[in-house]
Amino acid sequence: MNKFEEIIKKTKQIRLNPEERSEIRARLSVIAGIPQTSRFSVFRFLRPIPIMAGFLIVAVTGGGVSLAAENSLPGDVLYPIKVSVNEEVRAALTISKEKKDEWSAQRAERRLEEAEKLDEEGRLDAEKIARLSEAFDRQTAKIALVEQRIELAQSKKAAEISRATEKLDAALTAHSRILAKLTDGNDNAGDALISASAAPESSFMMAAAPTRSFIKEEKLDEISIKAKRVAEKMIDNADQKDGIRMEKAKQFLKEAEDKFDNGKYGEAIVLFRQAGRAAQVKGDPIPVQAVKRVIQRLKD
């Protein structure tokens, strides 16, 4: 038997072991609404409250309520089911860290989408904003944030930008409008947001302004100018040889400047930040400490 045949023969020994098979089977059964007949308990993997609720919902309604909850918004009756049952069950179902992160990014985006829909319906009030931003922070805190990405890129290892952070980036850009609205320091909503936000370094806040204190003390147009300078500095310091990335960064910069000229300061801030991040990814990144120092200097 030659080497090739030997290796091929050995591949046959790779298979799911009985435990792994039942694990996945059990999860699929829950999703397909199949009653559990085996002694293997899927409940082991879910936290107490969501499983009981989930179990009851599936048992009583055949999954219809879970489905109906999917389109609900904060304030709707079914919303708690969407977040605490459906989303938690899905979170519990994922195995690898990667996929868990991706789901977290998706959940964070859902909070932004909900905010947008509420805004369209005129139902967005200070309390809802606070809750949504809290939830957003909770989800993004689970993912490798900008700091960790930068650290990764700095080390000699291949810079693996996780799909989750890419997803989050895309979400922040796509929803820059509502993010800006949510962080607009000029009305009550902004105050509620500030007090609700856990850490100043949270993604949510970082997307809109370099540090929390800016929003309280200064006007958005001034913050916007500072964000622009930071972005320009990041672009200058980045690896100019990477044409594609520079293009992307400069595109964001232009969009941000457009928004600024049109008086849309909140959105401009978000886009300036995106420009800076786009320039940083992969290559010569600027350490977070340096960024903070730059911001500190701009403040003075």
Added chain:
Amino acid sequence: MKQLRDIFIKAYDDHSDAIFRHCYFRVFNRDKAKDLVQETFIKTWEYLQKGEGVDNLRAFLYKVATNLIIDDSRKNKPSSLDAMQEEGFDPMGDSGESLPNVIVRGEVRQMLEGINPKYRQAVQLKYIDDLSLKEISKITGESENNISVRIHRGLEELRDLNNE
């Protein structure tokens, strides 16, 4: 609905190992492969729910799995064997997989990387996934002839490598 569920879970019982192996020897990571298997079946279930008929469930599963793997590799930069060795990766690291498995995984990966990507998939589908020419044709949409040629060329490359 009941009939659909039965068909679905039977498909799982029949094909989960095969789909697992299919994913495993492309992502070379046990946890990730398990996730992909799950995602494959979940997506398939959602498709079945829509009321769309599927004539060949097995081929469909492979197609879904293949697409998920492509999506996955597009977004994540796959680390080559060399890069991993530089980092000093911990072979027993993920899900405490047994050493023999880890070794096989490494050997297969090395072997596959020695084949031209154009021929790799065909060789893999035939020898690792154990699919017939007809089945491979159904899954990839290529003619049996083309597949046959690629398999032949891929094997030739391996033979040359081994003879060096």
